[in-house]
Amino acid sequence: MARHRSSAGPLAWLYAALIVYASLSPFTGWKQPVALALAGLGHLPWLRYWTAFDVVSNLLGYMPLGALAVGALVRSGRRVSIAFIAALLAGALLSFLMESLQNWLPQRVPSMLDWLLNAAGTLAGALVAVAVHALGGIERWQTLRDRWFVARSAGGLLLLLLWPVGLLFPTPVPLGLGQVLVRLQELAAEALGGTPWSAWTEDWADASAAMTPLSRVSELLTILLGLLAPCLVAYTIVRPGWRRAVTVPGAALLGFATTTLSTALNFGPQHALAWLTPPALPGLLAGAIAGLLLLRIPRRGAAGLGLVVVTALVALVAQAPTDPYYAESLQGWEQGRFIRFHGLAQWIGWLWPYAALVYLLARVTARDNAERGTGDAQAGP
Secondary structure (H helix, E strand, O other): OOOOOOOHHHHHHHHHHHHHHHHHOOOOOOOOOOOHHHHOOOOOOOOOOOOHHHHHHHHHHOHHHHHHHHHHHHHOOOOHHHHHHHHHHHHHHHHHHHHHHHHHOOOOOOOHHHHHHHHHHHHHHHHHHHHHHHOOHHHHHHHHHHHHEOOOOHHHHHHHHHHHHHHOOOOOOOOOOOOOHHHHHHHHHHHHOOOOOHHHHHHHHHHHHOOOOOOHHHHHHHHHHHHHHHHHHHHOOEOOOHHHHHHHHHHHHHHHHHHHHHHHHHHOHHHOOOOOOOOHHHHHHHHHHHHHHOOOOOHHHHHHHHHHHHHHHHHHHHOOOOOOOHHHHHHHOHHHHHHHHHHHHHHHHHHHHHHHHHHHHHHHOOOHHHHHOOOOOOOOO
């Protein structure tokens, strides 16, 4: 089996991190259980009561992990049988560790049923991946990837896949990822509390509360940059020609759909389109037009311009106030159970622009022979 650089590996690790976050969130209230010393570390009782949601979520939640793990191992050159066994064991072991650690969290309920469902979900996902491989799906994906993307495109693909995940948590402005300053200030204030340096943080809360909403022009520009940023990331890996033109409306539709889904999940289906403020659609249209006008930009030029766009996006988003009604609305809606997954989505939304900056900077400083090695600098459609 040939070895290929693949984004399946990083995605598998990220999905495992999502499982850890969802299983142990909110990471507070750790307490030594009295009965655990007698029962052992991995004591997993059978639950007397369970719901259909618990069964479905535990089963489906581990399926992507099994599929991604098999895909990553096969793409790295491992035999299919070895990849299948390793993925199954990894998923079952991860679930066992998470269920065992939940013994220390009073608000979580470990269960042998949950572990069996998680293991079954991993098995189902691994079987799907093996079936796809047997039907030639992985080879077809490699052929499709070679036609659409340049060599060493795994980092860019990963960023593009994570972009809509970051949008699942409500942003201060539509498509406005990267508002992490307020959270960093909160963490710094907590860390410095009770120390001689705590006075440094006294004005931060007042400054945050005093933020005024962005003007319509600033909001429109933020939405424009929020759409243009993933388009420029895509231009660093998508081959020139009509394929680039497809990415622009695709990004616009994905951003529209994900933002609508996020609003519906967090504030209720009746408010699904509440994010469509007057500058929203003009901003999306302006971003799409800008992306189409830049179709012929070279890959290194796209990376350089992307650095400017992402930096400007972060600067604008930092000036936008946070929504003080979000937490209350989320707690009051019955789908608030998804907050554990949204917590990770929030971190992705916070960090995506900074990861994009690192990636784009690496593309700008890439060696010329590496760029020429892709063999498509002058390629047509």
